[in-house]
Amino acid sequence: MISLRLKVDPLPIDEPLVVRLQAPGSPARTDHDAVLAEVAPDRREYDLNGFSFGVYGVSDEVIDGDVLMMMPGETTAHRLIRAGSAHNTLLVTEQCDQLCVMCSQPPKKYHADLFEQFTLAASLAPQGAVIGVSGGEPLLHKDRLFCMLEEVKARRPDIGFHVLTNAQHFSRADFERLQRLDHERVLWGVPLYSAIPENHDRIVGKPGAFANLEQGLSILMRAGASLELRTVVMQQNWQDLSALADYVSTRLNFLTVWAIMQLERIGYARMNWKDTFQDTSSDFDQIARAVDIATARGIKASLYNFPLCSVPPAYQDFAPSTISDWKRKYLDFCLNCRSKETCGGFFQWYSHTEGFEFLGPL
Amino acid sequence: MDREDYERTLSIEPELCPWLAGAVARFHYLYPNVHLSVSDQSVTLATSDDQMPALVQDFMFCLYRQKIYSETLPLRTMLIEGVTGFASRSA
Amino acid sequence: MPVVPLKFRPHQDGLLLFADDAGGYFKSDHAFLRRYACDQLTSGDLAFLHVNGHAYNAVGDLAYSGFEHRFAERLYLPREMDYVILVPTLRCNLACGYCQVSRVNEATPGFDWDDSIVEAVLGFLDSLSARKIKVEFQGGEPLLRLDVIERIRDFCSQRFDACELVICTNLQEVSDPAWDLLGRDDVFVSTSLDGNRMTHQKQRTILPGKTDQFFSNLDFAVSRLGSEKISALPTIDPRNAPSPEEVIETFLNYDIRSIYLRPVNYQGFARKKFDARGSADLWNRYHASFIDALVEHNWSSAVPVEEYYFVHCLRRVLRSGHNGHVDLRNPNIVGHGYVVIDYDGKIYPTDEARMVTRIGQFDMSMGDVFRGISAETIDRLNAEALNNFHPDCVHCPYQAFCGVDLVDDISRYGRIDMPKHMTDFCQRHTSIFDRIFAMIYSDDPKVKKTLALWAGTSHFDPLLAKVHQ
Numbered sequence: 055m056i057s058l059r060l061k062v063d064p065l066p067i068d069e070p071l072v073v074r075l076q077a078p079g080s081p082a083r084t085d086h087d088a089v090l091a092e093v094a095p096d097r098r099e100y101d102l103n104g105f106s107f108g109v110y111g112v113s114d115e116v117i118d119g120d121v122l123m124m125m126p127g128e129t130t131a132h133r134l135i136r137a138g139s140a141h142n143t144l145l146v147t148e149q150c151d152q153l154c155v156m157c158s159q160p161p162k163k164y165h166a167d168l169f170e171q172f173t174l175a176a177s178l179a180p181q182g183a184v185i186g187v188s189g190g191e192p193l194l195h196k197d198r199l200f201c202m203l204e205e206v207k208a209r210r211p212d213i214g215f216h217v218l219t220n221a222q223h224f225s226r227a228d229f230e231r232l233q234r235l236d237h238e239r240v241l242w243g244v245p246l247y248s249a250i251p252e253n254h255d256r257i258v259g260k261p262g263a264f265a266n267l268e269q270g271l272s273i274l275m276r277a278g279a280s281l282e283l284r285t286v287v288m289q290q291n292w293q294d295l296s297a298l299a300d301y302v303s304t305r306l307n308f309l310t311v312w313a314i315m316q317l318e319r320i321g322y323a324r325m326n327w328k329d330t331f332q333d334t335s336s337d338f339d340q341i342a343r344a345v346d347i348a349t350a351r352g353i354k355a356s357l358y359n360f361p362l363c364s365v366p367p368a369y370q371d372f373a374p375s376t377i378s379d380w381k382r383k384y385l386d387f388c389l390n391c392r393s394k395e396t397c398g399g400f401f402q403w404y405s406h407t408e409g410f411e412f413l414g415p416l
Numbered sequence: 417m418d419r420e421d422y423e424r425t426l427s428i429e430p431e432l433c434p435w436l437a438g439a440v441a442r443f444h445y446l447y448p449n450v451h452l453s454v455s456d457q458s459v460t461l462a463t464s465d466d467q468m469p470a471l472v473q474d475f476m477f478c479l480y481r482q483k484i485y486s487e488t489l490p491l492r493t494m495l496i497e498g499v500t501g502f503a504s505r506s507a
Numbered sequence: 508m509p510v511v512p513l514k515f516r517p518h519q520d521g522l523l524l525f526a527d528d529a530g531g532y533f534k535s536d537h538a539f540l541r542r543y544a545c546d547q548l549t550s551g552d553l554a555f556l557h558v559n560g561h562a563y564n565a566v567g568d569l570a571y572s573g574f575e576h577r578f579a580e581r582l583y584l585p586r587e588m589d590y591v592i593l594v595p596t597l598r599c600n601l602a603c604g605y606c607q608v609s610r611v612n613e614a615t616p617g618f619d620w621d622d623s624i625v626e627a628v629l630g631f632l633d634s635l636s637a638r639k640i641k642v643e644f645q646g647g648e649p650l651l652r653l654d655v656i657e658r659i660r661d662f663c664s665q666r667f668d669a670c671e672l673v674i675c676t677n678l679q680e681v682s683d684p685a686w687d688l689l690g691r692d693d694v695f696v697s698t699s700l701d702g703n704r705m706t707h708q709k710q711r712t713i714l715p716g717k718t719d720q721f722f723s724n725l726d727f728a729v730s731r732l733g734s735e736k737i738s739a740l741p742t743i744d745p746r747n748a749p750s751p752e753e754v755i756e757t758f759l760n761y762d763i764r765s766i767y768l769r770p771v772n773y774q775g776f777a778r779k780k781f782d783a784r785g786s787a788d789l790w791n792r793y794h795a796s797f798i799d800a801l802v803e804h805n806w807s808s809a810v811p812v813e814e815y816y817f818v819h820c821l822r823r824v825l826r827s828g829h830n831g832h833v834d835l836r837n838p839n840i841v842g843h844g845y846v847v848i849d850y851d852g853k854i855y856p857t858d859e860a861r862m863v864t865r866i867g868q869f870d871m872s873m874g875d876v877f878r879g880i881s882a883e884t885i886d887r888l889n890a891e892a893l894n895n896f897h898p899d900c901v902h903c904p905y906q907a908f909c910g911v912d913l914v915d916d917i918s919r920y921g922r923i924d925m926p927k928h929m930t931d932f933c934q935r936h937t938s939i940f941d942r943i944f945a946m947i948y949s950d951d952p953k954v955k956k957t958l959a960l961w962a963g964t965s966h967f968d969p970l971l972a973k974v975h976q
Contacts, residue, residue, distance in 0.1 A: 268568065268569040269568075269569070271569055272567065272568060272569045272572040275569075275572050275573075275576060276572065296968065296970060297970075299970070300558070300559075300970050301558075303560075304531065304558075304559065304560030304570070304573050304574075304577070305560070305569050305570060305572070305573035306569075306573060307573060307576050307577050307580065307827065308576050342965065342966070343966075343968055343970075345964075346959075346964040346965055346966050346967070346968045347968045347970055347971065349962075349963055349964045350825050350826075350962045350963065350964050350967070350968070350971055351825055351826055351971075352822075352825065352826030352827070352828065352829065368965045369965070429545075431545060431546075432544075432545070442898075445926065446926075446928075473517075477515075479544075480540065480544035481514075481902045483544060484512055484513070484543075484544060485512070485901060485902070488511070488512035491509065491511065491512065492512060492528070492895075494566070495528070495575060495578055496895075498575055498579075499575065499578065499579040499582065
């Protein structure tokens with residue numbers, strides 16, 4: 055597993071500090087660039103405006119261009135942006151107003167506001183980077199979030215964002231701000247688990263969520279925003295999938311992609327695994343129906359986080375590699391599989407004893 | 417006048433009568449060889465073709481279509497406005 | 508709960524097909540129609556209509572917005588011009604009986620682009636704002652002016668980010684340099700293959716030697732270029748049509764799996780030789796038998812085949828925004844997304860418009876490459892090119908899937924206000940959509956298999972064929 059933290063020499067700071075690491079010899083292009091000055095077997099020394107600090111344990115990894123955030127008094131720094139990776143996500147809050155049964159990031163009560171640092175970090179990202187924004191629920195801090203998106207857009211119009219939100223907090227007043235964000239640069243990832251309001255509400259642990267969500271989606275549509283609708287497949291919504299496909303085709307025809315997702319075994323999902331995980335390797339039928347309906351209707355459906363061997367051949371083309379590099383693994387039989395290069399593998403925390411029954415090299 | 421062998425009189429419910437004249441105009445456009453005579457709440461079809469059941473059905477369809485068209489016209493107008501003149505709408 | 512306007516039409520089995528302006532559809536019975544027309548919908552009716560996207564609770568709610576979006580996507584909006592049809596010569600080395608483009612013999616002078624026209628065409632292409640372009644060469648026989656094609660191709664490949672060329676050729680005489688051109692990555696071939704050898708010879712090549720020459724070139728083309736680079740379109744005279752099975756076999760011989768059946772066109776030379784009145788019925792019956800043959804073929808063959816236009820119409824039924832075919836759009840605004848530049852440098856909005864002008868019926872030109880585009884006449888026509896509020900189309904459940912072809916109407920009837928059901932366009936499309944819905948609601952496993960294939964899915968889901976009773 056790839057580490058998202060690096061051991062560093064603590065700097066004499068009393069506020070979080072955002073730093074971009076540069077290769078030796080490259081000029082410091084901004085005040086936030088630290089240039090590599092010295093390389094020792096397990097320590098790389100960087101020079102930042104006359105100060106120097108050390109970064110440890112990265113001998114075989116390329117970290118040039120990475121953006122780190124150092125916290126006062128801490129000896130590890132956050133790797134906010136890994137320049138060599140397509141999977142960078144900013145966790146902007148741990149607060150949430152929903153309590154999904156399979157939540158991978160269970161909410162916390164407090165909020166540490168780092169939007170200023172995140173804005174800076176995003177502005178230092180490599181050319182054309184797409185940065186994830188996640189939580190908790192990012193739109194609980196809607197104004198701060200919009201400001202971040204707007205500022206980065208002004209400084210770095212090439213940067214894209216993929217924002218995960220429950221869409222409970224959009225209002226008509228957000229219309230203009232949404233419209234001004236380039237729809238090609240911001241993709242809103244919004245979960246919808248069922249077309250039956252009570253079922254959706256029960257899964258997200260919030261009565262009335264479905265009604266709010268419908269309003270939020272309507273606002274996104276009218277603002278010309280790009281939508282990635284996300285549906286995690288579970289026992290709780292297994293029977294609802296084809297009706298959901300029907301609903302999507304009449305209401306959400308504007309979406310960019312409908313992501314039908316397998317469960318990630320972490321957080322609440324791990325706690326509730328036995329009652330939640332749906333073994334789609336033994337019965338794929340409801341997903342097949344959902345994909346067939348969406349495809350016939352011209353809606354792009356995509357299967358996220360499904361190992362290819364768990365998907366029937368006719369549907370494998372719908373399953374790109376989607377698991378973030380830092381939390382991905384392959385199993386031992388994958389070595390013999392001819393599709394290893396295109397398959398997204400498994401989550402780091404996948405447990406084969408409690409997982410798919412019918413897997414094997416293709 | 418041609419001999420018209422088949423004749424049928426339909427009594428039209430009061431709720432549908434406001435659209436009777438429009439339905440007659442449309443039906444005559446589609447079936448110029450069918451003779452129609454209208455009174456307050458009824459219409460008589462006369463034709464030399466033995467197609468009466470189909471013609472009766474088509475006449476009722478014309479009547480329904482006139483009503484549906486005129487009652488849904490405000491919604492259609494709103495849709496076209498919404499699609500072509502979005503900025504001027506508040507919803 | 509407000510319900511959007513529903514159009515209806517009797518279907519098979521005593522039920523009616525209902526559809527709305529956004530293309531949502533379902534079947535139900537006469538009792539439902541009565542309830543709907545007389546404002547007596549039950550809560551069960553409303554629940555069904557709500558789920559199926561025909562009803563909403565409040566203007567602006569998600570059901571309403573979804574409907575509005577699907578409705579909006581049904582309307583064709585031309586973007587910048589990115590497709591140009593060029594006719595560098597009217598000279599041709601064949602004399603096909605139905606030639607719709609009007610042609611002159613190979614040695615005839617005065618029907619080619621001279622240098623000044625070529626320069627002006629390049630200037631015209633240079634003025635386009637699109638970054639990607641498609642250029643289609645028609646004629647006469649475009650390969651007689653290989654020099655022009657090469658010149659245009661060279662220009663486009665350095666001027667645009669991407670350029671696709673289609674050469675509409677009869678594949679009769681293809682020189683080595685011509686084969687080289689056809690083999691390039693950005694060049695595609697479109698040719699005619701009239702069903703089977705016998706029909707092809709009767710309608711096009713006439714002499715056995717010429718027929719041999721064509722089929723030998725077609726063979727060579729498939730082996731050298733690959734069948735993906737070649738479209739072969741059959742022009743069929745329904746009065747003398749080859750059997751569907753033979754046509755399918757002939758095409759599969761060249762590994763061509765998409766067959767775009769075209770009726771002999773009522774224009775140009777075709778008008779003199781073929782009597783086009785009342786032809787829709789005859790064509791519709793042939794076309795229907797062809798679909799039957801395809802269903803049968805696809806049931807047992809490992810190589811499925813489609814009829815291109817039928818599949819296009821099927822996809823227009825199932826989806827909004829499927830506007831790729833220039834003849835089936837609503838509104839059918841012409842002269843903006845693409846134009847035709849004739850042998851004399853004159854510009855036309857469509858190929859049919861060029862023909863209507865040539866036979867002296869109506870001048871549909873829109874300027875020329877020297878003086879530029881003048882679109883007043885065409886835009887007056889475009890103002891009428893919408894079917895949403897036409898007194899016939901407004902009641903038709905196929906309206907959202909269908910289109911408008913005013914140039915075809917002018918060509919056949921000399922006017923654009925014919926009652927639709929009396930037009931060839933309406934008769935042909937009604938027949939196609941009737942057949943599409945018969946297939947959608949069919950229980951026949953053979954039909955279901957072909958339907959799934961043509962819809963682009965593994966199975967055709969029952970939720971795409973709802974019946975409310």
